[in-house]
Amino acid sequence: MAGNGNSGRPGLPASVHLLNGNRSKRSPAELLNEIKDPALPAAVPPMPDFLSGDAAAEWTRITGALLALGWVSRLDQMALATYCQAYGDWLRFQRLIAERNAKSDDGLGGEVQTFKTGAQQTHVLRQLANDAEKRANAAGAQFGLSPLARRNMRAAPAAQGDLFPNAERDAAAKYFN
Template sequence: MNAKGMPKRPTGLSEQAVRIWKSLGPKLHELGLLAEIDASTFAVYCQAFGDWLQLTRYLNRLGPLKWYSTTENGYRQTIPELQVRDRAFQVLHKLSTRFGLDPSSRTGLGVVA
């Protein structure tokens, strides 16, 4: 833990994930939703959020018409970046409820933000 009681951030996070950790972590800690034991799970949340943001920006620049390709057999498939972004969102959504990051889960955790 650091001087303020915040859990120590694990190494190896992307720059975007570190920014999310620094921005959101202290708020969650202040609400009693982030303790040392939660550091690895919160790191996964931050990394998934960072990946989702980065891939969303990339896909927006690419444009929706380029999100699909056609195979040699004529089948239409999504590009890998879209699939990875969707998986990051699934992780993000699942972990957001554990940290009270939506009104419903805060109610269940008895937290007022």
């Protein structure tokens, strides 16, 4: 059976090709151009209007950092909205659990649900909070929002600008561009 677009190893970024000694058949100039001009420019997508207040606040909080790192583009609206809404849901459920815990005698009103028969189970609010946490962690990993996810991500080089004159660079640009 022939493979499809999902079979085989995923392609490597140009920077990895160069770091590994360029065992690929691509020219070094082509790889350098791919690094300098990414396929998708970094840009913040428009914030969806359906986000809750907490989710919109999280969108505003993280988009600046993601943009500075070059980890977000206009195509990432759904993934970013998914993370922000899951984070907003998690905050809401955590607040509700804290309120129920404060009102209960044993302090577990939002953690444990007791039925008339005496049976106990994890309270539905705790289950919803745990689900929102899982969704936020899964969607946030796409943007490097955990230490483990950041380990495998590389930030785009920050533009330094021309702070100082650089005669060597200017001379090389005359002959090699």
